[in-house]
Amino acid sequence: NAGVTQTPKFRVLKTGQSMTLLCAQDMNHEYMYWYRQDPGMGLRLIHYSVGEGTTAKGEVPDGYNVSRLKKQNFLLGLESAAPSQTSVYFCASRRGVGNQPQHFGDGTRLSIL
């Protein structure tokens, strides 16, 4: 019963490098989300998806892209990493009916030098 799995757990990048964060859920949830968490700011929504093949912008989408080619996977890409993107990234998923709570992964700690 894995729930929401994020890979990698840690990564250090140089400014300008690109990378992709992977989120996988095994609960057949329709909705998936990417957040970033910074000290004193709670979680801020980057992008989200309401189903396979659909994505939408959240609160802080600039500098990120996402894709949802399969229902169980939601990818977050950084095309050209910047130090301001140093953060902890969380993926979440939930059922698409009603005000259901979101289920979170354990996070990816990303440092941009």
Add this chain to the structure above:
Amino acid sequence: AQSVTQLDSHVSVSEGTPVLLRCNYSSSYSPSLFWYVQHPNKGLQLLLKYTSAATLVKGINGFEAEFKKSETSFHLTKPSAHMSDAAEYFCVVPGGYNKLIFGAGTRLAVHP
């Protein structure tokens, strides 16, 4: 628009004493509300949720919260703190279609 305010950024208690983490919400209607807990280097785990069925909501690990519409509050309590309760706690309200609005968090420290 919906919003939540967590009134304390840090709370420190002794083991065995009560815990009170305060949350006020702003909403034009009676909202759903959640409390999540985040232990170090972990993701967020749902503690409890309010969905208007009952104003006193019981969650996991002995936590409960009471929805008070007149005070626009949803404070989280526990009668007796345990060392394992040390974590960060987030009060959360759905912010419209597909979105959650998070409070800034309250870090709970529990001392022996």
